[in-house]
Amino acid sequence: AQRVTQPEKLLSVFKGAPVELKCNYSYSGSPELFWYVQYSRQRLQLLLRHISRESIKGFTADLNKGETSFHLKKPFAQEEDSAMYYCALSRSTGFQKLVFGTGTRLLVSP
Amino acid sequence: EAGVTQFPSHSVIEKGQTVTLRCDPISGHDNLYWYRRVMGKEIKFLLHFVKESKQDESGMPNNRFLAERTGGTYSTLKVQPAELEDSGVYFCASSHLTGTGTYEQYFGPGTRLTVT
Numbered sequence: 001a002q003r004v005t006q007p008e009k010l011l012s013v014f015k016g017a018p019v020e021l022k023c024n025y026s027y028s029g030s031p032e033l034f035w036y037v038q039y040s041r042q043r044l045q046l047l048l049r050h051i052s053r054e055s056i057k058g059f060t061a062d063l064n065k066g067e068t069s070f071h072l073k074k075p076f077a078q079e080e081d082s083a084m085y086y087c088a089l090s091r092s093t094g095f096q097k098l099v100f101g102t103g104t105r106l107l108v109s110p
Numbered sequence: 111e112a113g114v115t116q117f118p119s120h121s122v123i124e125k126g127q128t129v130t131l132r133c134d135p136i137s138g139h140d141n142l143y144w145y146r147r148v149m150g151k152e153i154k155f156l157l158h159f160v161k162e163s164k165q166d167e168s169g170m171p172n173n174r175f176l177a178e179r180t181g182g183t184y185s186t187l188k189v190q191p192a193e194l195e196d197s198g199v200y201f202c203a204s205s206h207l208t209g210t211g212t213y214e215q216y217f218g219p220g221t222r223l224t225v226t
Contacts, residue, residue, distance in 0.1 A: 004152075036217075043114075043220070044153075046214055095205055097155040098145075098153075098215060100145075102151065103152070
């Protein structure tokens with residue numbers, strides 16, 4: 001069965017501290033992994049995907065197939081990073097449904 | 111370019127009533143998805159349209175839910191009769207094939223449904 005696990009409901013850090021939002025998945029095959037973010041009063045939007053291997057807003061995520069993880073990291077958190085973060089997966093081909101984790105709320109305090 | 115729009119933004123109905131949610135995808139996007147987030151739970155897939163055809167409706171919870179996409183443009187999701195457990199936020203997303211060969215899904219703002 002496809003499943004995405006985000007163990008932390010809330011992650012609270014101070015500005016300038018490193019951040020790591022954890023994501024583990026189970027999938028029989030080669031999935032595509034994503035991080036979506038929802039800022040306050042805004043819609044859900046794609047932050048990054050594993051196949052693009054890019055850094056967006058200072059965030060990076062590396063797919064670790066051995067540990068079936070796709071943790072989201074940022075070396076220095078900013079207050080504007082406060083938001084709800086969702087890890088998601090889909091099949092790697094075509095237009096496929098997304099399977100989401102329960103989300104982690106990141107709160108960055110000044 | 112206008113994003114995915116959903117109407118209404120919020121609906122409060124009584125148990126047993128009927129509600130119809132509407133989603134307008136981004137123009138030109140053939141793929142349209144419905145998702146739902148029940149409080150405290152993850153966002154769950156409901157169904158996927160390709161143009162006017164249902165590609166995957168494996169996530170539809172029961173036959174009280176009916177989705178349509180006549181003409182392959184906007185879509186409606188009707189709940190009849192509504193039950194308390196149907197309360198949640200209903201998201202619509204649309205996608206297309208980008209020039210880089212990816213299939214990014216663009217989400218609407220969601221409709222918050224409250225069944226009392």
